[in-house]
Amino acid sequence: MTRRPSRLEAWPRPFDPHVELDWGDPIVNRRLLREHLDQTHDGASRRLRVIDKQVRRLLRLLPRPPAHVLDAACGPGLYSVRLAAAGHHVTALDVGPAVVAHARRLARQDGVDGLVDARVADLRDLADVTEYDAAVLIYHVLEAFPRRDQPAVLRRLASSLRDGAPLIVEMRLRPDQPDGRVSSWEVVRGSLLSDRRHLLLVETVHDRSANTYVLRETAVFDDGSTAVQQTSSALTRLGALPSLFARGGFAVDAIYDGWTRFRATDLSDTVLVVARRRHRLAMVPPVS
Ligand SMILES: C[S@@+](CC[C@H](N)C(=O)[O-])C[C@H]1O[C@@H](n2cnc3c(N)ncnc32)[C@H](O)[C@@H]1O
Structure with missing residues (x-):
């Protein structure tokens, strides 16, 4: 502007x-792709060696492959192709056309194009009727929505997951x-x-x-x-995360200190929230 x-x-x-940055603007998104792939900083996406490590952690938290995993706000697909290489079927969604095109190229290049379905989609009006076995939302995406929109984004994700399916969200707390x-x-x-x-x-x-x-x-x-x-x-404080996720249709199982195996504390700057999609029946008020 x-x-x-x-x-x-x-x-x-x-x-x-x-x-405010328009992530879906094609010109901005082309410039963003450059930042995502730049190996001199961890700006839009992390450097590949960091991602390799984080994917190993994700694989321990996700269902055993082959599962159908939604990589929401996938960026250039750096996590998607690695999850596919481990045997998962990955649907990779992002609002940016250039990053999605890159995710497709990368999947072809890595020989996992049969396992990665990369598409342009906006998480604010996600209308995917697939019932995924799990979803990930990586690198501070949820808090980039205005506070009032965050439960609705979670509800969209909940509606595309099967009952009890895990959602893993990486968030910055401060x-x-x-x-x-x-x-x-x-x-x-x-x-x-x-x-x-x-x-x-x-x-x-x-x-x-x-x-x-x-x-x-x-x-x-x-x-x-x-x-x-x-x-x-x-941003959301640690103690308020369970209620944010509950409003989005999830029950929080665990909150980790960043990408470590340790539980988050009030000193955690970033967290990995592992939540479970609440059962649809449990969300219906009992008939009196
Ligand atoms: C910090 S990047 C993280 C990308 C990827 N998860 C990673 O870590 O490599 C944030 C991503 O969120 C995407 N994004 C932002 N708003 C979105 C929306 N409303 N719907 C879908 N994707 C969105 C951006 O296009 C961008 O690719």
């Missing part, structure tokens, strides 16, 4: 529709910065905002009382024009 500097909000407003703003700038050859060389101003704002986190990036070009975009997160 192009803006005159004087029109920028002094402090980024979480989920500001004028500047950012690695104190309350307030941290900012920096650098000259870059390109970013999510442009393929041209520009000055990139980066601000991250943690509002502890609202429990939100915003990353705002502003590109300044040679002619003085600017472009701005942001990604927001509505």
Whole structure:
């Protein structure tokens, strides 16, 4: 979104529709794919050696292969193809066309295209009637929806899982910065905002009382024009996770400290929530 500097909000407003990143925009998504695959950072997706390790952990938490697994918000399919290589049938869904195309290419390249069905889909209006045996939602996706939308996203996932099926969600509980703003700038050859060389101003704002986190990036070009975009997160505290998942139709089995085998504590910055889709009958109020 192009803006005159004087029109920028002094402090980024979480989920500001004028500047919030549109993950499904084809141009932005093409630039995002570059970030997903970049092996010099763990930005949009983790580096492959980290993913290999995380997939080993997922395989211990998922049903034994072959199961039908939904990789929700799959990005470029880096987890999907590894789960397929372990023998699972994977449906890989993402709102970004470039990342989904990459997931398909990767599956072909790895010889698991018969086991990976990668499609463009928006988790906000998922209408998949398949009853998957399990689902994963990896790398801080749930909290990227506004707080009021998060139970509905979980309910969509619940409706595409069979009764009792596990859902594994990786969530960030707090950012690695104190309350307030941290900012920096650098000259870059390109970013999510442009393929041209520009000055990139980066601000991250943690509002502890609202429990939100915003990353705002502003590109300044040679002619003085600017472009701005942001990604927001509505975070949930550890103790409130069971009720968030219950509103989404799940019972929480375990919450781990990040990708470790240890239970989460109040000191955990990120968690892996293992929840189970509640039985449909148990969700119907008893007849009196
Ligand atoms: C941080 S990336 C994680 C991707 C992948 N899970 C991984 O770890 O490699 C977040 C992903 O969520 C996807 N996404 C964001 N909003 C979405 C939505 N409403 N429906 C489907 N996918 C969405 C983005 O396109 C992006 O690929």
